Amino acid sequence: MRNARPVLAVLAVLLGIWYAACIPMNIQEVLTTAARAGAVVIPETAPERLATSRFVLVAENLDHIGASWSVDRARLPSPEQVLGELWKGIFDQPVTSKRSLVYHGMITLQATLAGLALGLVVGVGLAMAIVYFRVMDLSVMPWAVISQTIPIVALAPMIVVLSNSLGLGERLGIENRLVSKAIIAAYLSFFPVLVGMIKGLRSPDAMQLDLMRTWNATGLQEFSRLRLPASLPFLFASLKVAVAASLVGAIVGELPTGAIEGLGARMLVASQFGQPLLMWASLFAAAIAAGGLILVVGLLQRFVDNRLGVRS
Amino acid sequence: MTLNDPVIAAQGLDLTFETNDGPVHALRDVSLDIGKGEFVSFIGPSGCGKTTLLRCIAGLEAPTGGSLTVNGMTPEAARRARAYGYVFQAAGLYPWRTIGGNVRLPLEIMGFSKTEQADRVRKTLELVELSGFEKKFPWQLSGGMQQRASIARALSFDADILLMDEPFGALDEIVRDRLNEELLALWRRTGKTIGFVTHSIPEAVYLSTKIVVMSPRPGRITDIIDSPLPRERPLEIRDSREFIEIAHRVREGLRAGHVDE
Numbered sequence: 001m002r003n004a005r006p007v008l009a010v011l012a013v014l015l016g017i018w019y020a021a022c023i024p025m026n027i028q029e030v031l032t033t034a035a036r037a038g039a040v041v042i043p044e045t046a047p048e049r050l051a052t053s054r055f056v057l058v059a060e061n062l063d064h065i066g067a068s069w070s071v072d073r074a075r076l077p078s079p080e081q082v083l084g085e086l087w088k089g090i091f092d093q094p095v096t097s098k099r100s101l102v103y104h105g106m107i108t109l110q111a112t113l114a115g116l117a118l119g120l121v122v123g124v125g126l127a128m129a130i131v132y133f134r135v136m137d138l139s140v141m142p143w144a145v146i147s148q149t150i151p152i153v154a155l156a157p158m159i160v161v162l163s164n165s166l167g168l169g170e171r172l173g174i175e176n177r178l179v180s181k182a183i184i185a186a187y188l189s190f191f192p193v194l195v196g197m198i199k200g201l202r203s204p205d206a207m208q209l210d211l212m213r214t215w216n217a218t219g220l221q222e223f224s225r226l227r228l229p230a231s232l233p234f235l236f237a238s239l240k241v242a243v244a245a246s247l248v249g250a251i252v253g254e255l256p257t258g259a260i261e262g263l264g265a266r267m268l269v270a271s272q273f274g275q276p277l278l279m280w281a282s283l284f285a286a287a288i289a290a291g292g293l294i295l296v297v298g299l300l301q302r303f304v305d306n307r308l309g310v311r312s
Numbered sequence: 313m314t315l316n317d318p319v320i321a322a323q324g325l326d327l328t329f330e331t332n333d334g335p336v337h338a339l340r341d342v343s344l345d346i347g348k349g350e351f352v353s354f355i356g357p358s359g360c361g362k363t364t365l366l367r368c369i370a371g372l373e374a375p376t377g378g379s380l381t382v383n384g385m386t387p388e389a390a391r392r393a394r395a396y397g398y399v400f401q402a403a404g405l406y407p408w409r410t411i412g413g414n415v416r417l418p419l420e421i422m423g424f425s426k427t428e429q430a431d432r433v434r435k436t437l438e439l440v441e442l443s444g445f446e447k448k449f450p451w452q453l454s455g456g457m458q459q460r461a462s463i464a465r466a467l468s469f470d471a472d473i474l475l476m477d478e479p480f481g482a483l484d485e486i487v488r489d490r491l492n493e494e495l496l497a498l499w500r501r502t503g504k505t506i507g508f509v510t511h512s513i514p515e516a517v518y519l520s521t522k523i524v525v526m527s528p529r530p531g532r533i534t535d536i537i538d539s540p541l542p543r544e545r546p547l548e549i550r551d552s553r554e555f556i557e558i559a560h561r562v563r564e565g566l567r568a569g570h571v572d573e
Contacts (some may be wrong), residue, residue, distance in 0.1 A: 098474055207400050214398040215418045215469075216391055225417065227406045308408035309449035 018079055023068045024054040025076035030067045031057060050176040077277045085281040098261075101285045108260040109289055111178055111250035112243075115185020119242055122186060123193025124235075130194075131201040131227075148191050152249065156184050157256045177259060185249030189242040196238025200231025224252065231306065243293045251286060263289070318345035319383060319473065319505045320369055326377030326532075328363060337530030338364045339375070344524060348472075351499055351506045353516035354524045354570065355562060361531020362509045362524075366475050369507060370398055374450065382473070384410075394422060396473035397466030401481050403458035405450040405465075412437070412446035415465045422469055436464040439498060456487035467502075475507045480515070489547060492518055496545055513566075517541075517558045518550055525562055527569020533566035 029048055031041045042060045043049055049057060058065060069078035077085075084288040089101035097103060126144065129136040163169070169176030204226050212222045252262025263286045270278035325342040339361045346352050354362035367373040369382060371391030382390035390396070397418075405414045412433050419429045419451045437443050438481050440460040450458055459479055466474060480488045492515060499506055516523050517539070525535040539558055541549060549555055 207404050208406075211398065211400070212421075213372060213392065213405060213419045214370060214392055214396070217421045221421050225421070226406070227393060229406070244417075309410065309451075310408075 015079055018076075019069065022063050022074070022076050022078050024058050024073045026068045026071045027054050027057045027061070027065070029071045029074065030064055031061060033067065033071070033125050034061075034064045043218055052258060058254070060205065073274065073276070076278055081277060082280040082284060085277045086284050088137050089278075089281050089285065091291075101263070101266070101281065104261060104266050104282070105285050105289055108254065108264065110252050111181035111253065111262070112185055112247045112293070114178060114182035115249055116189050116243060116246040118182055118186035119246060120239075123190040123238075123242070124197050126190070127194050127197030127201060128223075130198055143193055144191065147187070151253055152184065152188060153256070155187070156252055159183050159187070160253070160256070170209070181250050181253035181259075181262075184253035185246040188249035189246035192238040192241040193235070196234040197231055200234030201227045203234065205232045232304060232308065233310075236297065236304070239263030239301075240294055243297055244290050247286065247290050247293065313428040317384065319348050319350075320344070320346040320381070320507070322369075322380045323377065324378035325365075325368065325375050325380055327368065327373065328362070328377075336444075339368070340530035340532050342531075342533055343380070344536065346505060346507065346522070349503050350521050351496075351508065351519055352522045353508045353510055353520040354514045354526060355510055355513065356526030356531075356566065357511065357528055360526040360569070361528070362416055362526050363477055364531065365526075366477055366507055366509050370396060370475055377433040377521075382439075393522070394469060396471045396475050397469065399459075399463055399466045399474070399476040399479045403450070403455070403462040405458055407450055407463055409449075410446065411442060411448050411450065411453065411461045414450070414461060415468050418465060418469050432470075434491045434511050437461075438500075439467060440464045441494065448478060453463045454487075456483055456491060459483065459491065461512060463498075467498075471504075473505045473507070477509045478511070479508075481510070488515070493547060495519065500543060513562050514550060515560050517555055517562060518545065518547075523558070523562055525565035525569070527566070534569045535561070537561055537565075 011154040028049060032046060035041050035044070035046070041049075041064065043052060053114075070081070073078075074081065086101070089099070093100045095102040095106075124145070126136075126140060130141055131137075163180040163183060164176055169179040172179065208226060208230075209222070212226055217225070250262070251264035253259075257267055259265040259268075263282050266282040266285075267279050270276070270282060322342050322344045326337075327339040329335050339374055342361075342365060354365060356362050356486075364373055367382060368375050369387055371382075371387035371389075374388075380387055383393070383395050385393065385395070405411070406417070409417065415433045415436055416429050419432055424432065433446065434443070437446060440463055442457065442460055442464060445453065445457070445461075446478065450461070453461065459482075466476075480491050483491065496519060508516075508519060521539050521543075523535075523537040523539060524533055525537070526532065527534045537558060540554060541558070
């Protein structure tokens, strides 16, 4: 419980900032509503208010700021409004409903996991090639680094178009959209895996490699009994980054592709139709999904650590 | 190979490393015979090539001149035939394996059967007095115990030759004395041929039947001393006149190597 205290302190500060920010952000709507209800607000007319600074409005209408946290269609919804929307999206409808955040979350999660799996295979495979073949180290590694400097938002539509026109999904018997999302997620998640695995596979020192030679171990034995287990701690460190990157990739993959399902599509729809509350709720749903995934990786790591006798 | 042939025979061995600063003569004209069951120490200051010589014998380094045979084969062939166990200065146990798992590692690699593996792990751990620590992880053991486990690992597949590169160099003197005693007992019981690199004169004299004194730049042998000490050696032997005389001769040999410079 002592470990939770710093986390809770940070959370309290964030919530404080959030609640405070709601006042100036929503003051226009609050005053409009109040004026319509016949209350006295300063200045009196809407155009005048629009021309006045938010902070001046707050200072001159302190009586009305109580309504800042319960505005319909607020610019910045309050935490409890977001929580309410999140609750509604998760629990108030069947998970098969198109309005359920669980439904959309599952779709995004599917792409995230598929992308992570693809990223793992590519990352680990490339790392092995780079560690074992100097040519690969010299030729592929710079491109792997360059690949991460290209904004994924620019690349995502091209990946979608390419994978659609190649009909990758039909050939694999998977939905096309899932394929392109998974590729985008893999594009982001393979890199941390690659970097971690290169470092991990190279972590055994000269003495440990010599020892293998004194036993006349084969290359495969050296890999499976020395390099691979030595790389596992590095892999788990990378995996936590890769999981988050994969989720971001899946969401980004849903944004420009005309997707109608998934948390990314939900955010896009909300922003286009002026529903900030839904946007925030989708955002938090994504954060919860990311937290859950990282928790799973952490549990997996603990399990492996136990098996490998890591000092706790 | 007949019974009296040396297990390890070096004739005019040369090894030159090509570096950016020009060639470095790590070994020059090293000639040496090691018979079966001998305990041979290589002693000398750092840079004298004692570790390099041991690595040549192990087939981890290739000499650039002269001849070297191990069990009548080239060192490379001997390495592939798994003719020796090698102990490094650091225990180098795999942290993700238990002590038993570490000792079992070479056995797995060499393809021993599961029952044979378990049997040998038990026996070798007994030999180094680590019975009961099989399930422990390396970090749960002291430095001396870890080094004992690494010796067990080198012994587990029962090669006739044991090569040790300053195995007790990182341990404190008290632990070192005990491990020296235990190593001698182990050598007497198993009859293995041991090559032992050290830079401690008392350690070399106490353990060896043959002491090879080396000097640096270029790495070469300055003296080979056949020890007259009996095979049975209590720690007190280190106060005897014979022991002190041999130690003196080793010291002289080391000093002679330095005067040459």
